[in-house]
Amino acid sequence: MDTRHDSFYDFEDKSDSAGLADMPSSPLSSIPEDFELQQVPQDLQNTAMSGNSVVREESRLPSNSSSSVMSNIHIASPDNALLESPLFVRRSERKRKVPSRSSEPADTDDVFQAERIETPQTPVRPFKQRKTSQPRNTRNSRGEKIATASMSHVNDSFVSDEEAEENVLTTKQTDTSRVVKIKVNPQRLGQILDSTPPTPLPTSPFLPSPQQILQMSLDSEPNVLLPASQSAVDASEHDLVALSLAVTRKVPIDQKPSPRGQPEIWAENRHTLCESLTGLYASWQGSYYGKNGVAKAFMLDGNGHARDHLDENVIILRASGSMAKDGENGMKQREDQEPKHQYHAMVNAITQQSPIAVICGDKNSQVLSKMPHKYNSLDWYKATHVWTERDKFNVIKYRLEKLDPDTIAWWVPTHFEPVVELGALGSSLKQYCTSCKKQYDQVYLCGWLCLNSKCEKFWCLPDGSTPDAAQLIYDPRFLKQKTPWANEQAPISFRFPLYTTSAIAGEDYKAENLRGMTCPECGKCNARIKWEGWECSGCGFEHKPKITPLPAASIQDQNYPVTDAYPSSHDSALPHVKISVNFSHNYRWITYRFKVSATEEGEVVHGIANKVVREEVKGPNEMWEHLQTNCQGLVRRELSNALMNSFTMNYGMPYKFIAAGDSLPFTDAPWPVTEAVSRLNWADRITSGDTVRDKKKFNELYLVAYLQDQSMNYHDDGEKGLxxxxxxxxxxxxxEMVFRPKSFFFHGMKSIDYDRKRMTVMTKDEPLPEFPNYELRKQYLAEIKNANLPEGEEKERLAEMATALRAAYPPKQSCTRVEDWVKLxxxxxxxVIMRGAHLQKYYEHGVSPKGLMRYALTCRTVLPGHLKDSELPDYEVDLVQDEYDGSRIAK
Ligand SMILES: O=C(O)CCC(=O)C(=O)O
Ligand SMILES: [Fe+2]
Structure with missing residues (x-):
């Protein structure tokens, strides 16, 4: 099996983005498994911006707070509303279902006054704000008239007089009050509730049935949130339920209306997206991308979590990760989500007010309109809240708010009327937990919940009970709160600037030169496929800047000086590898020999060139300089839904094994290609002792161009027909080029699918004495040979043997890892010349260049008759005339 070229993953920021192990089908479902706990300075976590100045929002926390600050909900305080709200403690369960606009009062001193909760002082009738104005006409963001009403925000509560009587005010009241405007579009609310049955909700002791909700909503609509003649504070629970259902209503993907605009950038697939947005979003499988401990971007596709939400300005999503495959296409959570790396990166994004980019896939079920492309940039967002919830497992949730609240999002449908504008409901309710003393927003209408997963009251309503899923209807005040940031400008356009070449030699080979292009004309993300430059497959836009080549003089490495003498070696090999050395033609020829089966040896020959070789006429220096400017048609070939990361071209016989690609006849190749074929034929002859010219000529050359950081993973070159x-x-x-035995050969075990089962079995290949469990494996092999079992039974027995082999390893010795045997x-x-039929079957090699730019010109012999007629090229494969004889460098 050829596994090379999968190192395109190298472009991923593995430390922050989702791990590859999960391979989730939904991008909303992976998290790096190797998350490391990263400490966020406590004072950073507790700071929040208010206006332009940083204020310590949680400065009232007790200094001896026992639970982890990390699992707090983190709130960028929308304004000073928090400092103005009183706390109510409810007496009865019945009252708990009534969402109360209540919270711990904000004291400016640094000590959290928890005892206030337990020790009511001066019980007074809760302050009911009656200061509301008649609705008046105002204009929405599109200048259309909508009705608005003013409502007292401070000390108000959506409770009736009677219910309010039963509330006990436990803290001193503040007399400051703030009036906010509620902008609710009653027509829109009515339409939505009329046309869409709310999401079915099992009946619960706290909430009305779906039918009741609908009925109540319609009945009470004129009074709700649009207090024509009545105070807004009289709005009751069902009004909020109705509002919440209207705000969170989802339309099935196939019924979604068209968006009013177009995304700034878009992509047809994941790799073009990730390559074009390097540094911003480069998560090849996961939904989350972060860098240096700060969250950078999310990709929202698929269904996500049941309570995910995406409207015209707010997104609620679950943290990625901790998911496992569930059936063919689905994913299910497999463990608790812990506040780890991703969580802290989100906290950092909140505390540093660092915007987050959001990309939306066309399978996203929450977004308001039909996504025009597979992947679409939505906008920049503010992360505002991070908290933990509980389903079967703990789930970490994030709330995001559109960075620029004043422009209408492109994905909002043309005739869309918002039910309620961002900020129109004031701020959310906040309350402190009596146990962990942490403050959290009230997220759901069923009541306030402690959202600290480390607290004994986590996910508990104030009476100690836990809500069932049916009760978890978002509190619209939580959803629609507005979080001003000191700077609400996008940090960069999603259409990145085009790559500009450098006059400095070698700069153009840097890894960033491989970045894709976000087309300046149409916004499509394009990978850089051609060596010559960028092409937009959406609109045909081209960007082909002239690069500055790197002269041969610049690639001489001071750390590996070469002279006219035979160069020293920098290779290494394990002790059981046999080494011999020869000197000829200014090359040091080192041969590494090792067993490639019980009876056969293979060899790797390394010819180390000196200065004379490099400077030879038509030698490496001239080849290098010519290829950089005269080699056309190098492309990154497609490889199982992605692209190889290096640029390649094939000459002579077609080489179909890695990834299908074009081949050119040798007659169309730049001269270094044919020169290399001729030189490699010569090198093979002189190092094999076979002096007969033209005996077994190479008839194919595969040219690979590696830019900075590109590499070729472990693979073999042993395809059939070579x-x-x-x-x-x-x-x-x-x-660095490394060789090692393949794991199945070395450890004698491999995973197979048999009878619809995945099993690890012992392999039947003869082991070498250097391999682990050599004696035991020989014994087992003899047993298997003699037993002559039917296939199924043999597999079972081989599986038992694999289990026994694993158990026989000394403690701490890996039964999968294999060391490199030879490092060149x-x-x-x-x-480099590799020889031996079984070398490719049992050994693998990998290459990682260390500098800015490298070419590998590899010759093989494609055996005649191996290619099907359809695979044969439409040109005669003219063999390269073997002119090279080494005479110019003879010594
Ligand atoms: O880059 C190299 O030196 C070797 C490339 C290689 O292994 C291959 O093309 O199969
Ligand atoms: Fe190879």
Whole structure:
């Protein structure tokens, strides 16, 4: 199996973005498994911006607070509303269902006054704000008239007089009051509730049935939230339920209306998106991307969590990760989500007021309109809240708010009327937990809940009971609160600036040169596929800047000096590898020999070139300089739904094994290609002792161009139909090339699918004495050979043997890891030749260049008759004339 070229993952910020292990089908479902707890300075976590100045929002917390600050809900205080609200403690369960606009009063001193909750002082009738005005006409963001009403925000409560009687005011009241305007569009609310049955809600002791909700909403609509003749504070629970249902109403994807605009950027697939948004969103599988401990972006696709929400300005989503496959396409949570790396990165985004980019996939079920493309940039967002909830497992949730609240989002449908504008309901209710002393917003209408997963009262309503899922209807005041930030400007356009070339030699080979292009004309994300530059497959826009080549003189590495003498070696090998050395033609030829089966040896020859070789006429230096400016048609080939990260071109016989791609006849190749074929044929001859010219010529050359940071993962070159010798000429940057036995051969175990079961079995390959459990494996192999079991039974027995082999490892010794046996340090002009039929079957190799730019020119022999007619090229494969004889560098 050829597993090379999967190192395109190298572009991912593995430390922050979702782990690859999960391979979730829904991007909303992965989290790095290797999250590390990253401490956020406590004072940073507790700071929140108010206006332009930083204030310590939670400065009232007790200094001896026992629970982790990390699991607090983090609130960028919308304004000073928090400082103005009284706390009510409810006596009866019945009253708990009534959402109360109540919270711990904000004291400006630093000591949390928890005892106030337990010790009511001066019980007084709760202050009921009656200061409301008649509705008047105002204009919404599109200038259309909507009705508005003023409502007291401070000390108010959506409770009736009777209920209010039963509330006990436990804290001193503040006399400050603030009037906010509620802008609710009654027509819109009515329409929504009329046309859409609310999400079915099982009956609960706290909430009315769906039918009741609908009825109540319609009945009470004129009074609710649009207090024509009545005070807004009389609005009761069902009004909020109705409002919440209207605000969170979802339309099935196939019925979603068209958006009013277009995304700034869009992509047809994940890899073009990630490559074009490098640094902003480069999560190949996960939904989350962060860098340096700060959250950067989310991708919302698929259904997400049951209570995810995405409207014209607010998003609620669950943290990614902790998911496992559930059936064919689904995912289910498999464990509690812990406040780890991603959580802290979100906290950092809140405390640093660092905007988060949101991308939306066309499978997102919450978004208001039909997404025009597979992936679409939504907008920049403020992270405002991070908290934990409980389903079967703990779930970490985030609230995001559109960064620029004043422009209408492009994805809002043309005739969309918002039910309630952001900020129109004032701020959310906040309350302190009597146990952990942490303050949280009231997220759901069923009542205030402690959202600290480390607290004994976590997920408890004030009476100690826990809500059932049916009660979890969002409090619209929580959803629709407005969180001003000191700066609400997008940090960068999603259409990134085009790459501009550098006059400094070598700069153009840096990794950023491989970034994709967000088309300045149409916004489509395009990977850089061609060596020559960028092309937009959406509108045809091209960007092909001229690069500055790197002269041969600049690639001489001071740490590996070469002279006219035979160069020293920088290779290494394990002790059981046999090594021999020869000197000829200004090359040091080192041969590494090791067993590739019980009876056969394979070899790797490394020819280390000196200065004479490098400077030879038509030698490595000239080849290097010519290729940089005269090699057309190098492309990144497609590989199982992604792209190889290096640029390649094939010459001579088609090489179909890695990824399908174009081939050119040798007659159309730049001269270094044919020169390399000729030189590698010569090198093979002189190092194998086979002096017969033209005996087994290479008929194919695969040219690979690696930019900075590109590499080729462990793989083999042993595809069927290839000759057993593979030779490479290395040009440019130094590279490390490593060889090791494949795991199944070394450890003698592999995973197979048999009878619809995944099982680990012992392999039947003869082990080598250097391998672990050598004696035991020999014994087991003999047993299997003699037993002659039917297939199923044999598999079962091999599985038992694998279990026994695993148990036989000494403690702490890995039964999967394999060490490199040979490590070559390849310099400019060096040659590597691999020989041996079983070398490719049982060993694998990988290459990681260390500098800015490198070419590998690898020759193979594609055996005649191996290709099908359809795979044959439409040109005659003309073999390269073997002119090279090494005479210019003979010594
Ligand atoms: O980059 C190299 O030196 C080797 C490339 C290689 O292994 C391959 O093309 O199969
Ligand atoms: Fe290879």
């Amino acid at each position: 000759g057993s010798t593979v030779a490479t000429l290395s040009l440019g940057a130094r590279a 340090s390849l310099g400019h002009g060096d040659i």
